[in-house]
Amino acid sequence: MPSAADFEKLGVFYLGRPYDWQQKKGQDGLILYDSKDLVTHAVCVGMTGSGKTGLCLALIEEAAIDGIPAILIDPKGDLANLLLTFPGLKSEDFRPWVNEDDARRKNLSVDDYARQQAELWQKGLASWGEDGARIQRLRDAADFAIYTPGSNAGIPLSILKSFAAPPPAIREDEELLRERIGTTATSLLGLLGIDADPIKSREHILISTILDTAWRQGQELDLAGLIQQIQTPPVKRVGVLDLDAFFPSKDRFALAMSLNNLLAAPGFGAWMEGEPLDVGNLLHTPEGKPRVAIVSIAHLNDAERMFFVSLLLNQVVGWMRTQSGTTSLRALLYMDEIFGFFPPVANPPSKTPLLTLLKQARAFGVGVVLATQNPVDLDYKGLSNTGTWFIGRLQTERDKARVLDGLEGAAGSAGQGFDRAGLERILSGLSSRVFLMNNVHEDHPVVFESRWVMSYLRGPLTRAQIKTLMDARRGAPAPASAKAAPAPGAAARPEPVSAPKPAGKGARAAAPEPAAAPPAAGAHSCRPTCRSTSCPRAAGRPPERASSTGRCWWARPRSAWPTRAAAWT
Ligand SMILES: Nc1ncnc2c1ncn2[C@@H]1O[C@H](COP(=O)(O)OP(=O)(O)OP(=O)(O)O)[C@@H](O)[C@H]1O
Ligand SMILES: [Mg+2]
Numbered sequence: 001m002p003s004a005a006d007f008e009k010l011g012v013f014y015l016g017r018p019y020d021w022q023q024k025k026g027q028d029g030l031i032l033y034d035s036k037d038l039v040t041h042a043v044c045v046g047m048t049g050s051g052k053t054g055l056c057l058a059l060i061e062e063a064a065i066d067g068i069p070a071i072l073i074d075p076k077g078d079l080a081n082l083l084l085t086f087p088g089l090k091s092e093d094f095r096p097w098v099n100e101d102d103a104r105r106k107n108l109s110v111d112d113y114a115r116q117q118a119e120l121w122q123k124g125l126a127s128w129g130e131d132g133a134r135i136q137r138l139r140d141a142a143d144f145a146i147y148t149p150g151s152n153a154g155i156p157l158s159i160l161k162s163f164a165a166p167p168p169a170i171r172e173d174e175e176l177l178r179e180r181i182g183t184t185a186t187s188l189l190g191l192l193g194i195d196a197d198p199i200k201s202r203e204h205i206l207i208s209t210i211l212d213t214a215w216r217q218g219q220e221l222d223l224a225g226l227i228q229q230i231q232t233p234p235v236k237r238v239g240v241l242d243l244d245a246f247f248p249s250k251d252r253f254a255l256a257m258s259l260n261n262l263l264a265a266p267g268f269g270a271w272m273e274g275e276p277l278d279v280g281n282l283l284h285t286p287e288g289k290p291r292v293a294i295v296s297i298a299h300l301n302d303a304e305r306m307f308f309v310s311l312l313l314n315q316v317v318g319w320m321r322t323q324s325g326t327t328s329l330r331a332l333l334y335m336d337e338i339f340g341f342f343p344p345v346a347n348p349p350s351k352t353p354l355l356t357l358l359k360q361a362r363a364f365g366v367g368v369v370l371a372t373q374n375p376v377d378l379d380y381k382g383l384s385n386t387g388t389w390f391i392g393r394l395q396t397e398r399d400k401a402r403v404l405d406g407l408e409g410a411a412g413s414a415g416q417g418f419d420r421a422g423l424e425r426i427l428s429g430l431s432s433r434v435f436l437m438n439n440v441h442e443d444h445p446v447v448f449e450s451r452w453v454m455s456y457l458r459g460p461l462t463r464a465q466i467k468t469l470m471d472a473r474r475g476a477p478a479p480a481s482a483k484a485a486p487a488p489g490a491a492a493r494p495e496p497v498s499a500p501k502p503a504g505k506g507a508r509a510a511a512p513e514p515a516a517a518p519p520a521a522g523a524h525s526c527r528p529t530c531r532s533t534s535c536p537r538a539a540g541r542p543p544e545r546a547s548s549t550g551r552c553w554w555a556r557p558r559s560a561w562p563t564r565a566a567a568w569t
Helices: 035-040 052-065 079-083 100-105 110-126 132-141 174-191 202-216 223-231 249-264 268-272 279-283 302-321 351-364 397-413 420-428 463-474
Strands: 012-020 031-034 042-045 070-074 143-147 291-296 331-335 366-372 388-391 434-439 446-450
Touching (some): 035 388, 052 070, 052 079, 143 463, 174 351, 279 302, 397 420
Parallel strands (some): 070 331
Antiparallel strands (some): 012 446
16 A cells, blocks of 8 residues: 555656556556656547546646646536545535435435445545545645636636737747737637638638737737727738728628627626636736636537637747746646547647647646547647657547557657557556556556546536535625626726728618617517617527627617607607
8 A cells, every 4th residue: 555655755746556457457556657747748538437537637636736736628517526625535525516316326315425425535545545634735735716717607717808919928929929810810700600711711811910910019909999990900901902802891890790799798798707817827826826727618619618718728828938948847738628629630729829839838847738538539740749648448449540640659759669569459458547658758658547536526517516616715605696806907898899880882880889778678670689788679588699680779870769768668
C-alpha cells in the first residue's frame, strides 16, 4: 500500500499504479508523472466509460495540490464534480449529491445509497493510500469555481470585452493578429447561423476588416460598436472594389440587424453579465491563490459553444503571450470532450487557436490536455508534437488504427522507434480505468491503472446543483433572479443599437426600441414571430427563433409609430 510519503512530492503527479494487462491485475509500485512533461501537452482517448474523465480529474487534483491553476472546459457537465470533496467522507456529505435514480435502480433508499457511496469512496481512496487529510489538502491548495457563460447558475462570464483590442504581444505578431481576427469573425457569424468561408464570404471579410482596422489602432470595440461599424464601415473600398459595390448598404443593414436582434434577444443579457472573460482572473483569485476554473458549456447550443470556446481559446493565447518564458508547468488548459473542436478536415474557429497553443504554449509553461471518445475526429497532424498519450479501452478496430497512426506520428516527431504490433496487442487487452501511457520523455510506454479520485464522481450536475454550489460560495442564498455583481470595471449590457436610416433603394429603415413601456397587445401589427424585447406579443412567451421578416412595430420608421396616447389606450 503506498503512503503519502511515496507520492506527495512537489512536481510529481500521482496517477496510479502499473498494471499487468495480460494477467489483468494491478502491480506494486506507483505511476508518478513528472509535471514538467505536461508542457508538451497530453491527449487522452478512450471509449465511453473507459475512465478518461476520472484520469484527467486525478491529474487536475494533483496539479491543484502543487499549486498549478487550471481552466477546464466542460461540455458534459461532470467536471464540476471537483467541487464535491468531503474530507470527513461522511454519508451526510454525500447525501445531497448522490444520484437518486441510481439509488432507485439499486432498490436502495437515498440515505442507504449515500452511506454506500461514502463507504465506497473511503475504501476506494484507502486502497490507493489516500484519505480525508489529502482531500483537505486539495481543498486548501486551490480555489474551485464553476463558471457558466450565458447563464447565472454558476458565475456568469461577460464577453463584453472579448472584442476589445488584443494585447500588444498579439497585435505586433502579424500571424497571430490575423488568426485572432479570423476566428473572432467566424465564431461571431456562427452565432448568427452564418457558416462563413473566410475567403469567399463578404460578411466575414467585412467583419474582419472592421476588427483589423480597430485593433491595429488599439481601439476598443464592443458588439454595439461593431453593429454601428457594419453600417458605416471605417473603409471606403474592399480590395479594389468600392464598398457599396462589394457589400451594398441595404445588405449590410440586414447583417447589422441580425446582430442587433441577437443582442436584443431575451436571454442574451446573461452573456454580458458577470466577471469579464479574463484568463489571469480565471487562473488566480484576487489574493493570488491558484484556481481551478471549471467553465461549464453543457447548457449552450452548438453555435454558442463554438463561439464561446473560440473566444476563450483566443483569450488564452493572448494571455499566454504576455507571460515570461519558463520550463516548468505554469497552468493547465483541459478540455473534456474535444469532439467537433479539433477535427481533421474542417476548420472551425476553435481549431486555429488550439493549434497555436499546441505549437507555442510549451515555451510559456502552459500544458494543454485534450480528451475524446471519438478518436476518428482528431486532427492527428496537429497532435504530432503532443508529448503524452493516454489511451484507454477503445471500441472499434478503426478507432485503434487511427490512434496508432497518431501515436506513430508522435513517435516519429520525437525521433523514437515504434512497435505498432506490440502496442496494438496491448490496446486490445485494456479494461476500464486502465491506460497505455506513451510519454516521449520516457524510454518506453507503460500500462497503468488510474488512482481513485478524491472528488466524488456523481456524474453531470444539474443547473440547480451548480447554483447551490456557487450560492454557497457567493456566501448568501441568492434569489432565483440573482445576478452576479459585475466585476469592477465591467460595463453593463449595451443597449441594442438603433440603426440610422440606411442609404439605398428599398432599404427598410429602423427605429430604436423606445425605453417606455410597451403598447397594449392589440395596438400593433407585428408578426407572431417578432422577438423584440419590447413587443407585447413576446410578453410571457419563451423567446422564439429569430425571423428576418417578423418585426415589432417599434422597429418601423419613426413616422409610423402610433402616438403615445393611442398606444397605451
Ligand atoms: N479514477 C477513478 N476513481 C474512481 N472512480 C472512477 C475513476 N475513473 C472512473 N471511475 C468510475 O467509472 C465511471 C466512468 O468513468 P469516466 O466518467 O471517467 O469515463 P469516461 O471515459 O470519461 O466516459 P465518457 O466518454 O462517457 O465521458 C465513473 O463515473 C466512475 O464511477
Ligand atoms: Mg468523460
